[in-house]
Amino acid sequence: MAPKGFPELLKEHEDELVESLLHWSLSNGLIMYPPNYAKYQANNAPITLFPTPFPKKLYENAIEVQEVFNELYVNVISKEKEWLIAKIKELSEFDQSFTGELFNIYQKILSENGGKLKQELSLGLFRSDYMINSVDETIKQIEFNTISVSFGGLSSKVGKLHQYLNNSGYYDDKYSMKYYDNEHIPISNSINKLAKGINEANYYYNDQTHNTKTVILFIIQEGERNVFDQRHIEYSLIENHQLKSYRLSLEKVQEEVVINNDKLYIKQTMDEVSVVYYRSGYGPNDYTSSKCWESRYLLEKTLAIKCPSILTQLSGTKKIQQILTNEEILKKLLPKIDTKTYNQLLSTFVKIYPLDDSEEGKYAKKIISEDSSKFVLKPQREGGGNNIYKEDIPKFLQKIDEKDWGAYILMELIHPPKYSNKIIRNDEIYNEDIISELGIFGSIIFNETTGEIKLNFESGHLLRSKFSSSNEGGVAAGFGCVDNIYLYE
Amino acid sequence: MAPKGFPELLKEHEDELVESLLHWSLSNGLIMYPPNYAKYQANNAPITLFPTPFPKKLYENAIEVQEVFNELYVNVISKEKEWLIAKIKELSEFDQSFTGELFNIYQKILSENGGKLKQELSLGLFRSDYMINSVDETIKQIEFNTISVSFGGLSSKVGKLHQYLNNSGYYDDKYSMKYYDNEHIPISNSINKLAKGINEANYYYNDQTHNTKTVILFIIQEGERNVFDQRHIEYSLIENHQLKSYRLSLEKVQEEVVINNDKLYIKQTMDEVSVVYYRSGYGPNDYTSSKCWESRYLLEKTLAIKCPSILTQLSGTKKIQQILTNEEILKKLLPKIDTKTYNQLLSTFVKIYPLDDSEEGKYAKKIISEDSSKFVLKPQREGGGNNIYKEDIPKFLQKIDEKDWGAYILMELIHPPKYSNKIIRNDEIYNEDIISELGIFGSIIFNETTGEIKLNFESGHLLRSKFSSSNEGGVAAGFGCVDNIYLYE
Ligand SMILES: Nc1ncnc2c1ncn2[C@@H]1O[C@H](COP(=O)(O)OP(=O)(O)OP(=O)(O)O)[C@@H](O)[C@H]1O
Ligand SMILES: Nc1ncnc2c1ncn2[C@@H]1O[C@H](COP(=O)(O)OP(=O)(O)OP(=O)(O)O)[C@@H](O)[C@H]1O
Ligand SMILES: [Mg+2]
Ligand SMILES: [Mg+2]
Ligand SMILES: [Mg+2]
Ligand SMILES: [Mg+2]
Numbered sequence: 001m002a003p004k005g006f007p008e009l010l011k012e013h014e015d016e017l018v019e020s021l022l023h024w025s026l027s028n029g030l031i032m033y034p035p036n037y038a039k040y041q042a043n044n045a046p047i048t049l050f051p052t053p054f055p056k057k058l059y060e061n062a063i064e065v066q067e068v069f070n071e072l073y074v075n076v077i078s079k080e081k082e083w084l085i086a087k088i089k090e091l092s093e094f095d096q097s098f099t100g101e102l103f104n105i106y107q108k109i110l111s112e113n114g115g116k117l118k119q120e121l122s123l124g125l126f127r128s129d130y131m132i133n134s135v136d137e138t139i140k141q142i143e144f145n146t147i148s149v150s151f152g153g154l155s156s157k158v159g160k161l162h163q164y165l166n167n168s169g170y171y172d173d174k175y176s177m178k179y180y181d182n183e184h185i186p187i188s189n190s191i192n193k194l195a196k197g198i199n200e201a202n203y204y205y206n207d208q209t210h211n212t213k214t215v216i217l218f219i220i221q222e223g224e225r226n227v228f229d230q231r232h233i234e235y236s237l238i239e240n241h242q243l244k245s246y247r248l249s250l251e252k253v254q255e256e257v258v259i260n261n262d263k264l265y266i267k268q269t270m271d272e273v274s275v276v277y278y279r280s281g282y283g284p285n286d287y288t289s290s291k292c293w294e295s296r297y298l299l300e301k302t303l304a305i306k307c308p309s310i311l312t313q314l315s316g317t318k319k320i321q322q323i324l325t326n327e328e329i330l331k332k333l334l335p336k337i338d339t340k341t342y343n344q345l346l347s348t349f350v351k352i353y354p355l356d357d358s359e360e361g362k363y364a365k366k367i368i369s370e371d372s373s374k375f376v377l378k379p380q381r382e383g384g385g386n387n388i389y390k391e392d393i394p395k396f397l398q399k400i401d402e403k404d405w406g407a408y409i410l411m412e413l414i415h416p417p418k419y420s421n422k423i424i425r426n427d428e429i430y431n432e433d434i435i436s437e438l439g440i441f442g443s444i445i446f447n448e449t450t451g452e453i454k455l456n457f458e459s460g461h462l463l464r465s466k467f468s469s470s471n472e473g474g475v476a477a478g479f480g481c482v483d484n485i486y487l488y489e
Numbered sequence: 490m491a492p493k494g495f496p497e498l499l500k501e502h503e504d505e506l507v508e509s510l511l512h513w514s515l516s517n518g519l520i521m522y523p524p525n526y527a528k529y530q531a532n533n534a535p536i537t538l539f540p541t542p543f544p545k546k547l548y549e550n551a552i553e554v555q556e557v558f559n560e561l562y563v564n565v566i567s568k569e570k571e572w573l574i575a576k577i578k579e580l581s582e583f584d585q586s587f588t589g590e591l592f593n594i595y596q597k598i599l600s601e602n603g604g605k606l607k608q609e610l611s612l613g614l615f616r617s618d619y620m621i622n623s624v625d626e627t628i629k630q631i632e633f634n635t636i637s638v639s640f641g642g643l644s645s646k647v648g649k650l651h652q653y654l655n656n657s658g659y660y661d662d663k664y665s666m667k668y669y670d671n672e673h674i675p676i677s678n679s680i681n682k683l684a685k686g687i688n689e690a691n692y693y694y695n696d697q698t699h700n701t702k703t704v705i706l707f708i709i710q711e712g713e714r715n716v717f718d719q720r721h722i723e724y725s726l727i728e729n730h731q732l733k734s735y736r737l738s739l740e741k742v743q744e745e746v747v748i749n750n751d752k753l754y755i756k757q758t759m760d761e762v763s764v765v766y767y768r769s770g771y772g773p774n775d776y777t778s779s780k781c782w783e784s785r786y787l788l789e790k791t792l793a794i795k796c797p798s799i800l801t802q803l804s805g806t807k808k809i810q811q812i813l814t815n816e817e818i819l820k821k822l823l824p825k826i827d828t829k830t831y832n833q834l835l836s837t838f839v840k841i842y843p844l845d846d847s848e849e850g851k852y853a854k855k856i857i858s859e860d861s862s863k864f865v866l867k868p869q870r871e872g873g874g875n876n877i878y879k880e881d882i883p884k885f886l887q888k889i890d891e892k893d894w895g896a897y898i899l900m901e902l903i904h905p906p907k908y909s910n911k912i913i914r915n916d917e918i919y920n921e922d923i924i925s926e927l928g929i930f931g932s933i934i935f936n937e938t939t940g941e942i943k944l945n946f947e948s949g950h951l952l953r954s955k956f957s958s959s960n961e962g963g964v965a966a967g968f969g970c971v972d973n974i975y976l977y978e
Contacts, residue, residue: 023717026530027518167731
């Protein structure tokens with residue numbers, strides 16, 4: 001069945017909908033700080049007026065593979081550690097100042113502690129992102145994020161907003177009935193599920209250290225405009241788990257913490273930290289000085305459970321993603337996987353090529369020299385705004401030494417369906433074609449040395465949409481917006 | 490026992506508290522539009538950093554008398570209607586353009602319908618306001634509000650905020666423990682209780698009219714900056730009672746509604762309105778044109794239950810309040826009252842004098858001509874900013890004809906205790922002595938003709954505080970702020 005079309009509203013009814021949407025967003029924390037903000041004033045977050053159609057089957061597929069994907073990356077980190085480290089070493093050559101620095105910290109900590117980690121337990125809060133491939137109606141993975149996954153907070157909120165608007169009849173021009181069946185516009189429970197992940201890690205830490213009163217440390221960026229997204233998780237931690245959290249930037253960590261017997265404490269109160277949750281530290285810009293690198297080092301070598309650990313963070317690089325699309329490697333990493341699930345995983349992959357001297361790399365170099373219009377070139381970076389698209393690829397590569405091309409991967413472009421939903425930013429409405437990216441959150445607690453998985457669960461969803469005319473989709477960066485799914489069969 | 494002092498925090502810890510307070514307020518709708526606002530941007534509401542001490546016993550007193558006060562006013566309206574009408578007639582003489590207009594509408598509607606109301610059921614959402622009298626540690630009633638009582642929304646929120654700050658250890662400088670026992674800083678459940686009042690009225694309407702699908706109509710001011718206070722009640726209506734609400738200003742009512750067989754409908758959707766809830770219409774400024782008066786007339790003569798009806802609104806004038814402090818009248822209005830409750834009511838009254846030709850009036854004129862420093866002069870107005878204080882009273886009275894003095898009442902000033910709490914507006918902190926006013930909300934559904942009370946319940950609390958140096962305490966007007974109680978024994 002085709003999805004219902006978007007509600008068509010008279011101008012004056014759309015105005016009413018917009019006012020209600022703004023009031024609801026402001027009343028319920030579906031907000032963001034604007035650029036150059038004052039701390040006491042916030043704006044509604046950029047969102048869509050309506051949920052965007054998404055085939056139910058494909059949403060279910062994405063949900064179904066989440067725990068396997070969580071496990072896959074954990075296996076990379078724990079069971080194929082040597083191999084992962086070798087790869088990271090290679091990447092470090094290309095990217096000494098970031099990947100290299102992270103890897104140095106990892107090595108230094110091991111060597112200082114007789115080759116072992118102080119804390120073997122690790123928390124992963126992951127997000128696997130997909131777009132629909134229009135041609136064969138499958139979901140294709142854009143990337144697998146292993147650090148600082150965002151919008152779990154605002155995603156729950158936008159789902160509630162769309163249901164509120166639907167329940168209030170704003171989507172039905174004539175009779176103010178529910179336009180959608182609420183079951184078809186499910187609310188992501190990511191706020192509570194991500195908080196649950198953190199709370200479970202806290203539990204394991206306390207169990208290990210015979211502790212009871214511990215706190216969570218959020219490592220954050222100074223001036224974070226998307227702070228409310230994080231705060232919603234903090235509020236769930238304290239409300240549902242009586243678990244307090246602190247917030248520190250990498251710049252401030254050293255002044256504000258004390259380490260004693262490898263345990264991490266907040267200096268002011270001597271609260272002991274069970275989990276260090278990074279919402280910063282994923283890119284070079286987060287390390288504004290050597291002080292930040294030292295902070296990272298100090299945090300990493302404590303007993304606190306890191307979300308994520310350095311190896312977990314580095315397992316999420318684009319290079320690893322590329323390698324994992326190899327069928328043999330995939331099977332090796334998931335030896336017990338059944339055929340159905342294996343095929344499901346495989347079906348989410350598009351071709352990703354290395355740009356090195358391997359056979360595959362040579363092949364990739366050849367095809368883009370002929371036609372680069374079907375590809376996106378990605379460096380080993382997180383946070384958006386780093387990719388090079390289509391015709392820009394050859395121009396870009398020309399400017400760098402061919403021996404450095406290995407730092408990039410070349411990925412087939414996915415062509416998702418377009419929808420003419422409406423986006424609201426502040427109070428401006430944009431009625432352009434949009435394309436959407438589905439993210440599925442996942443939480444996993446595991447032993448980085450033994451590979452034992454303590455807990456692994458899917459943790460809600462996120463739909464982000466952007467103008468189909470723009471290449472990137474970062475919400476905070478201003479290209480995209482938070483959306484929600486309207487499931488149809 | 491004396492209350493605990495306010496938390497004393499180091500500057501840097503207060504800064505942390507403030508940041509957390511701002512983030513929480515913005516995330517949870519403890520907000521207000523600033524002057525000249527854009528619809529997509531809101532500020533944290535002015536609040537106190539800490540809850541303000543309030544003797545538990547006095548809080549309980551206020552709670553205990555709420556339902557009796559609700560009943561008292563309902564009895565004025567229904568059982569002493571003739572008397573009330575006579576009083577209103579007198580007041581109309583002084584105030585033709587407001588009280589007079591309201592009274593005209595009331596009379597017109599009766600005369601058009603054979604002396605009867607179309608809808609005899611009436612909903613009261615009231616708030617009785619008190620200050621503590623320092624001298625004898627009793628609560629004294631400031632006024633009894635029968636229309637558009639506000640801050641039931643933000644009050645619930647500020648209670649939650651203070652508990653969050655307390656639970657998070659922000660009030661304890663050293664150990665981040667809970668500074669207060671949460672039981673001592675109770676959260677007002679006014680959002681849900683006021684919504685329950687409205688929902689119950691909706692139920693009675695449906696019962697009467699054999700209806701199922703009805704909606705609530707909020708009559709609002711254009712450009713209301715305190716809109717989120719109202720919205721929280723709307724969200725509770727839809728979330729907890731699946732009850733939709735519309736918002737219309739008196740200006741817009743006529744374009745947007747249809748009346749058919751005395752039933753009120755929203756034109757666009759033909760949703761039938763069960764309850765008209767006035768959050769506007771309480772003062773002359775709300776009637777910007779004759780159109781607004783017509784709107785009021787149109788609404789009043791429908792079958793929809795009004796909150797409040799015209800008589801209910803007018804029963805809340807200062808003049809009636811003054812008369813009700815008379816012991817005999819009080820007893821007549823509450824014939825079945827037990828002595829304890831009767832004394833409790835009486836103990837909340839300060840002297841209020843008329844300024845007319847009665848014996849009491851003459852006496853009042855005499856005492857203020859000698860010393861007006863212990864009094865406040867009040868006109869028959871709602872919404873703050875109308876009172877005349879102390880030394881200003883004689884000057885003010887001189888300017889008006891003595892025959893018009895009857896439009897005012899003269900009230901003894903209450904002298905509440907001062908506390909050096911801190912107020913935050915935007916991100917500025919004011920550390921001045923404050924005084925506080927406790928409001929208790931009450932909901933009542935009754936038959937205006939028979940006096941039968943269908944439902945009567947206390948509906949949460951509100952503490953508003955203001956600099957002790959300022960005379961008035963309006964929050965939206967910028968003089969005061971929303972606070973919460975810290976109960977001590
Ligand atoms: N193969 C692809 N086909 C189509 N669009 C793509 C593809 N890969 C990436 N994009 C677009 O580029 C955006 C950024 O890519 P990607 O998510 O891989 O980069 P990133 O730097 O890790 O960003 P972030 O972690 O902030 O999401 C995606 O959100 C998507 O809109
Ligand atoms: N007897 C009194 N003693 C001390 N202060 C008083 C007294 N009466 C009124 N006030 C102060 O003046 C303010 C306004 O008075 P009141 O509430 O009676 O007026 P209003 O116009 O009905 O305002 P609103 O309905 O907006 O609260 C009170 O909130 C209180 O701060
Ligand atoms: Mg991405
Ligand atoms: Mg990424
Ligand atoms: Mg008042
Ligand atoms: Mg009043």
